[in-house]
Amino acid sequence: MKAEFTAIIRPAPEGGYWAICPEVPGANGQGETVEEAKESLKEAIELILEDLRENALNNYPAENVIQDTIVIG
Numbered sequence: 283m284k285a286e287f288t289a290i291i292r293p294a295p296e297g298g299y300w301a302i303c304p305e306v307p308g309a310n311g312q313g314e315t316v317e318e319a320k321e322s323l324k325e326a327i328e329l330i331l332e333d334l335r336e337n338a339l340n341n342y343p344a345e346n347v348i349q350d351t352i353v354i355g
Contacts, residue, residue, distance in 0.1 A: 289319075301322065309327045
């Protein structure tokens, strides 16, 4: 699955960089370089979305669930 998200990156006071994603609340990353911060943010987004999917599926009996994919954009 391909999706695009916004990365807002700023220098951290202690050195390195912080990154957040406004589309995914709670997703943030950090790294010594901009690329490391972006990779850390990407991993955080993936973990949050995976957790949300698993939690959503756990709330319904398997026989009553249709899981499909939609594309936006």
